[in-house]
Amino acid sequence: MEFDDVLAARRMVRRYRPDPVPPETVDRIARVIRKAPSAGFSQGHRLVVVTERATRERVAELAEESLYREKWLSVAPVLMVLGVREDDYHDRYTRPDKLIDGKELEWPAPYWWVDSGAFLMLLQLAAIDAGLATGFATVRRKEELKALLGLPDDIAVVGVVTIGHARDDAVPPSDTARLRAMRKPFGDLVRYESWKDPR
Numbered sequence: 001m002e003f004d005d006v007l008a009a010r011r012m013v014r015r016y017r018p019d020p021v022p023p024e025t026v027d028r029i030a031r032v033i034r035k036a037p038s039a040g041f042s043q044g045h046r047l048v049v050v051t052e053r054a055t056r057e058r059v060a061e062l063a064e065e066s067l068y069r070e071k072w073l074s075v076a077p078v079l080m081v082l083g084v085r086e087d088d089y090h091d092r093y094t095r096p097d098k099l100i101d102g103k104e105l106e107w108p109a110p111y112w113w114v115d116s117g118a119f120l121m122l123l124q125l126a127a128i129d130a131g132l133a134t135g136f137a138t139v140r141r142k143e144e145l146k147a148l149l150g151l152p153d154d155i156a157v158v159g160v161v162t163i164g165h166a167r168d169d170a171v172p173p174s175d176t177a178r179l180r181a182m183r184k185p186f187g188d189l190v191r192y193e194s195w196k197d198p199r
């Protein structure tokens, strides 16, 4: 695929057909986890792949699907619950090759969250490559979701990735128009050489 086509296809989709995704495709997408970048190769990413209907419905409920205009989380045939284990970073950065003056790095940013975002993007790209669409939903009822999926205490829930076949009307023109109207000017986001020098 041309990069411009990938970029255009990378939308957060909230309208899916219920048709199942073949297990080997689901597995191919999940396996990008082992190719995802991570600080110091800490590999704190975790994923729970949910395809069973009853569990998907419960995950959708915990992600407060009823707050949306229409159902989408329970319609998508595949849900991937994204988690991260921060302790993997502390474990890694207290190993001898990572110590700075005998101490763990003072984290310039919480790289476990950074890495999770990079992994989310990789999942989206893998799904696009498989001809599928993805979405992302915030979960506030995180502890209930962890209990449902058996996630241990040391894994934080980042959110839920929906994966499936996009409906023909997957991205309503009104949504695209709304985003276009909200899109910040390039110059508000990027400056060349110095932030003080807008061009």
Ligand SMILES: Cc1cc2nc3c(=O)[nH]c(=O)nc-3n(C[C@H](O)[C@H](O)[C@H](O)COP(=O)(O)O)c2cc1C
Pocket: 010, 011, 012, 013, 014, 136, 137, 138, 139, 159, 179
């Ligand atoms: C960290 C993160 C959290 C998001 N949470 C939600 C969410 O809870 N529900 C939702 O419908 N979309 C959510 N989105 C999708 C954004 O609304 C979407 O990316 C944005 O509107 C731009 O649309 P686009 O990605 O299709 O270009 C989230 C995206 C990110 C990266």
